[in-house]
Amino acid sequence: MIVDCHTHIRSLSDSLAVADFLEVSEKVDACFLLADPCDEGADSKQLSEQVRQNDKLIGFASVNPLEDKLSEKAITSAISGLGFHGAVLYCSQKGFHPTHSRAMRFYAIAEELGIPVFFHNSPPFTSEAVLDYAQPYLIDEVARTFPSLKIIIGSMGQPFVDQTLCMLCKHPNVYADLSIDPTKIWQVYNIVINAHEADIMDKLLFGSGYPFAEPGSCIETLLGFNKLLADTNLPGVPREKIRAIIERDTLSLFDIAAK
Ligand SMILES: [Zn+2]
DSSP states (O other), X not given: OOEEEEEOOSOTTOHHHHHHHHHHHTTSSEEEEEOOSSSHHHHHHHHHHHHHHOTTEEEEEEOOTTTSOOSHHHHHHHTGGGTOOEEEEOHHHHTOOTTOHHHHHHHHHHHHHTXXXXXXXXXXXXXXSOGGGGOGGGGHHHHHHOTTOOXXXXXXXXXXXXXXXXXXXXXXXXXXXXXXXXXXXXXXXXXXXXXXXXXXXXXXXXXXXXXXXXXXXXXXXXXXXXXGXXXXXXXXXXXXXXXXXXXXXXXXXXTOOOO
């Protein structure tokens, strides 16, 4: 099974963008489709329709704890009520600290309801985004306070990859998505070798970050990882460890039943 745990549709109102996305999603068995941070209400309804129409799509609703209602009833209705299975938070883009008191209230409810939380605090950043709030170590307090909450740090928490590696070593319920840019060979090499040396390859989830990259080319780059090192003495990573990331059953990991 291949689960792409990080995808977006460029524009839900653009039928061509939706068609492109659906074509790309044919290459995987399931994908987490993340709502965008702007205009959450409209986006959620359109996203919900897509998710309901396609069994491969696992929707994540965008939650802004500063603005959204935080009762258990309101969160249930905004997430499972619309057919979603998780929540995505854009702390740096929306300008809230990951441990803001309202965010902590949200995590308490998410933990109780078994809703996984995806922290999408990675590039590309707008000039207004608060880079401070993108730092993965700020999620440490969240993981300590809510040890049963399942957390995904998006895109390895780039550009703060070292902080992400530390979080993955430290917390059993914190994972990270290995969405790579197949054109940035040296960056891919460093992320994968650092994860391998930190012995946290089993905490990495496959993600493409579509539309920034397509799952097919990400898989090809990862499987050809050791070929990147041809004619060098640089250390490699056992191919089975990379294959295990690509084939990880991320649905079971997050208690999400296949539709
Ligand atoms: Zn993304």
